[in-house]
Amino acid sequence: MEDTKRLLTTFLTLVAILIMVGMVFIYSASSVYALESCGNAAYFIKKQLFGLVLGLIGLFCMILLPLPAIKKFAPLFFLVSLALTYATLLPGIGIMLNGSRRWLSFGGIMLQPSELLKMCTIMYLARYIEKKQFNLRSLLHGFIPFLSIVGIVILVLLKQPDFGQAVTIGTTALALFFVAQGNLKQLSITALIGLFGATILVYFKAYRMRRILIFLNPWSDPQGAGFQIIQSLVAIGSGGTFGLGLTHSKQKFFYLPMQHTDFIFSVIAEETGFVGVTLLILAYILLLITGVKLARQFTDDFATLVTLGFVFLISLQAIINIFVASGLAPTKGIGLPFVSFGSSSLICSLFMVGLIINCALENNALQRQIQKQI
Numbered sequence: 001m002e003d004t005k006r007l008l009t010t011f012l013t014l015v016a017i018l019i020m021v022g023m024v025f026i027y028s029a030s031s032v033y034a035l036e037s038c039g040n041a042a043y044f045i046k047k048q049l050f051g052l053v054l055g056l057i058g059l060f061c062m063i064l065l066p067l068p069a070i071k072k073f074a075p076l077f078f079l080v081s082l083a084l085t086y087a088t089l090l091p092g093i094g095i096m097l098n099g100s101r102r103w104l105s106f107g108g109i110m111l112q113p114s115e116l117l118k119m120c121t122i123m124y125l126a127r128y129i130e131k132k133q134f135n136l137r138s139l140l141h142g143f144i145p146f147l148s149i150v151g152i153v154i155l156v157l158l159k160q161p162d163f164g165q166a167v168t169i170g171t172t173a174l175a176l177f178f179v180a181q182g183n184l185k186q187l188s189i190t191a192l193i194g195l196f197g198a199t200i201l202v203y204f205k206a207y208r209m210r211r212i213l214i215f216l217n218p219w220s221d222p223q224g225a226g227f228q229i230i231q232s233l234v235a236i237g238s239g240g241t242f243g244l245g246l247t248h249s250k251q252k253f254f255y256l257p258m259q260h261t262d263f264i265f266s267v268i269a270e271e272t273g274f275v276g277v278t279l280l281i282l283a284y285i286l287l288l289i290t291g292v293k294l295a296r297q298f299t300d301d302f303a304t305l306v307t308l309g310f311v312f313l314i315s316l317q318a319i320i321n322i323f324v325a326s327g328l329a330p331t332k333g334i335g336l337p338f339v340s341f342g343s344s345s346l347i348c349s350l351f352m353v354g355l356i357i358n359c360a361l362e363n364n365a366l367q368r369q370i371q372k373q374i
Helices: 002-038 043-064 067-087 113-131 139-159 163-179 184-203 206-216 227-238 264-297 301-325 343-373
Strands: 095-097 100-106 109-111
Touching: 002 043, 002 264, 002 343, 043 343, 067 113, 067 139, 067 301, 067 343, 100 113, 109 343, 113 139, 113 163, 113 301, 113 343, 139 163, 139 184, 163 184, 163 301, 184 206, 227 264, 264 301, 264 343, 301 343
Parallel strands: none
Antiparallel strands: 095 100, 100 109
16 A cells, blocks of 8 residues: 555656646747747746646546546546547538647637547546456457457547557557457457558558658758758757756747647757756656556556556657657657647646546555455
C-alpha cells in the first residue's frame, strides 16, 4: 500500500511538472504570434489555463466516480466518443481546419473528439480484455472482436483524416493485447498487416508521400514543404548546451510554424538547450517507468490494463512528437502531452490521470479491507 501511495505521488508530481513546463513555454512560444494575430499576447495561455481548469474538474469527477460504474459504462463512453468523432465528418457539424475535419464547436469552444475517443477506446479495450481473458487467445472469440473494435476506430480517424492518431491508437491497442498475454502469432501477423496497410495508405496519398520525401531530404524544398522541419532544426541547434534563456527564442518570431503546438519542443530546446530537453525527456521516461510500476501494484485487471494503456499512449505521443521536431520522423500532427497547446488534449489527459488516481485509491481500499479480514 505504501508503494502504491509513493508511486502515485511521484506520478502526479511528474504530471504537475510537465503541465507547469507547458504553461511557461506556451506563453513564451505563442506570445508574439498571439499579439500579432489576436491583439493579446496572453491569448493562448488564457485558453490553456481554461482547459486546465476544465481538465482538473474532469480529473476530480473521475476520482469520485466508483470504479465498478466506470467499468460498467465503458462501452457506453466508447460509443458516445465514437459518435462524436464521427460527427466531425458530417457537413455543417464538423469544422474543417488545415484540410482535416477533426473539430466540433460547442458554444464557441472548439473540441477535438478524437482525444476523448483515444481515452474511451483504451477503457473499453481494458474492459473487453478483463471479461474475455480466458478466451483472449481464441481467434474467433477473442482476437477478431478485439481487432474489430480497433478497426472501427482507425477507420473513423482515417476518414478525418488523422493518420497520426490512427497509428497511435492502433499501436496502443496492440500493446494492450501483448501485455494481456494474447496470442503472439496473431499479434505479429496483425502488426505486419498493419505496417503493410500503413505503407499503402502513405504511397497512394500524394501529401503523405510528400511528407516522407521531405523527411528524407527537407532541403529539397527549403521554402516550401521542408521549411517547418528546417526551422525546427535551426531552433534546436541554436539552443546549444544551456539555451538562449526563457522567452528569448528567435524562431518564434514567425520563422517556426506551430511553435506553441506540435513544435513546442523545438522552442524549449532553443530556450533551455541540451540540458533543458534532457530533463524534459527524463521526466517522460520517469513518467513511463512510474506508471508501469504503479499499474503492477493493482490487483484489479481493468485498473492495471487501463493504467498501462494510458501511460503507453502518453509516452508514445511524446516519442513521436520529439522525433518529428528533431527530424527523426515525418510530420504527424501530434502534440507533446501536457506541454503543447491544446485544450482538448490537456482535458482528456487529465481525465486519464483522474482514472489512474481512482484505480490507485480503489486498490488501497481493497488492500485495507483484506488486511482487516486477516
